[in-house]
Amino acid sequence: MASLSNALSKTTFDIVQKLWNLCNILRDDGVQYSAYVTELTYLLFLKMAEETPKGNTHIPAEYRWPTLAEKDGKPLFEHYRKLLLELGNSKNTRVAAIFNNAQTSLRQPRHLHTLVSAIDGLDWYSARQEGLGDLYEGLLQKNAEESKSGAGQYFTPRSLIDSMVRLMQPEPGEVIHDPAAGTLGFLVAADHYIKEKTDQLFELSPELQEFQKKQAFYGMELVPSTHRLALMNALLHDIHSDIFLGDTLSEDGKSLTNADLVLTNPPFGTKKGGGTPTRDDFTFDTANKQLAFLQHIYRSLRLPSTNKPGGRAAVVLPDNVLFEDNTGAKIRRDLMDKCNLHTILRLPTGIFYAQGVKTNVLFFQRHKEETGGTKNVWVYDMRSNMPKFGKRTPLTEQHFADFEKAYGKKPNGTSKRIDQGDTGRFRKFTRKEIADRNENLDFSWLRDESSSSSDELPEPDELATAILERLQTASYEIKALQKELGA
Known part of the structure; x- marks a missing residue:
């Protein structure tokens, strides 16, 4: 951090x-x-x-x-x-x-x-x-x-937020959305980026200034106490858009659509009580919250038009989203059909307070058709042979410099890129290679020789929570299969 x-x-x-x-x-x-x-x-x-x-x-x-x-x-x-x-x-x-x-x-x-x-x-x-x-x-x-506060368990480091915002390059006039708003870190960073580029909005027309303050940003937060902090944060940054209190994975979230840009870090784990999202517009039922949020995100992106490219997203998600079978594979296939999933950043371990959590950033853009969106996926390994991050070794913007250079200057991954081969950090994988792996996107090729590479077991409570979440997800999918078979 x-x-x-x-x-x-x-x-x-x-x-x-x-x-x-x-x-x-x-x-x-x-x-x-x-x-x-x-x-x-x-x-x-x-x-x-x-x-x-x-x-x-x-x-x-x-x-x-x-x-x-x-x-x-x-x-x-x-x-x-x-x-x-x-x-x-x-x-x-x-x-x-x-x-x-x-x-x-x-x-x-x-x-x-x-x-x-x-x-x-x-x-x-x-x-x-x-x-x-x-x-x-x-x-x-x-x-x-302060780890004792519990607030930092899945806190998104500011250096990571700023890197994601720089790569996505939010622009005045765009609608920017965070379906898991937290204390509003992503939206405040996007607002700051736009204000820096426009002399604090003074270079914009009065109409566009009004839009930026009242309509450019919107989000939803489930927890009332966190929502309170988000509202305060918005107010102090002169953001007067709607920040809703509600559950994006319920009917509340159906109105959160037509975004030009989504920036978010959805909460980890299964839905409370092991249930599934109550949305009736999701194609795939799952108890895994990240997979459900992923469905919401790519469905909420604006379709391309004659004068605008499709909406884009940068989303922090744990490793299980990349490899989970059954419903997970179906959702990844649907994502790669509807969107161009052009880049995955494998993040270092230790940047969240739940040390056992391994995460990634997925970068994608809405495709004009319902199929054929992804041709190649570029994966950058920022995890292997990296320091063990924490309070003693904070994650800084400098750690993202090589990735940002490899990513390129165009927000939708269309810059010229170089495959660095099996000894480099940045590699390209074709859609066919991914399909042959049952849509598994968990690519790893570098031998990790860092002192922190010996997959240390998480704390017992973290390990127990992870096992329970997998069991809840598996239990729901077994029940769903039984229902399909009429058992």
Whole structure:
């Protein structure tokens, strides 16, 4: 994972560190790691609104930041709880969504007063100059780096997100979608990329500026507490598009279509309870969430038109998506029929906190027909003979430099490429070679001689979870086969 200090300016990093140190106060009041950022979000929303021009417009005067800063003891505590309740019922939809069902985890009025005073005393002039959005993103990343919080289990490293965005080259006027939005890392990075290319949107027409702020990005997040953080992140980056609370693998997700670009890292594992997606528009039933998300993604891409190429996607997926038999093979075949699956990046191990998880990035573009989309698949092995990444050896943008050079300058994989052979990292495999392997895309050819290459067993709980997920998937597929056979 990219080091937080490398990703932020020194000023922002210092403020983030001070904010995170406030979590010691929360811990002293019995607040769990998982609730740290949520609790701070309530307070930071009010303080940041105070520090932003027109930020207080939608907050009633009696519930703005100064009303907290001027109180102490029990009156402060009672006012804060009432404030959370009232803002949760706000007429402003974004404010109401951020404070929906908000409750404080604090129990001691003195701890609340300490938090308010400490936040009030931060260098907000510098924070405004650096960007409040960067400050909040830094806090989210800091939370993810703390393994005790649980937030970092499948946190997508910022260096990986930025590499995917650079390769996909999002453009003004495009509709960009993340069906598993998390705290909005991918969409914020895409927004940042576009703003850098357009002088913070000032080079665009007023109509296109409005589109970028209100219609360019949309996503869906299943977990209410994470959705709250995503909304806050969007607000601080001046993104006012729809970020829905819902389950993409249910009927909620059927409206998430017609995307020019999908950037995402879907959650790993089977659907809760071992059930299947409740969508009735999926061709293939599966209990494997990644395979279900993959179906959603390639079906949601916009078809090519006379003046626009087909929608494109860059998606983080675990190894099992590349080799799982039966339904997995059918979904991969359907993907390669409907899309040009032009590139697979085999990612290093250790970049997610669940150390046993091996992942890849799939890059593909929607084909104009329903068949014949993929002719060749290029695979880049960034896993073999690589360092063991973690806190001591952070994953940085430099680690992606050779891959980005091999990928080429065109987002849809059409740049001239060189097959580096069985001793190089980048190789081409024909559609026939893949079909002869029962659509197995799990290509590995380099002898891994790195010190971290001895496939170390995951922790026992991780191993047990992985076995359980495979058993649940297998159990569902057996039942599906019995149904087909009328047994």
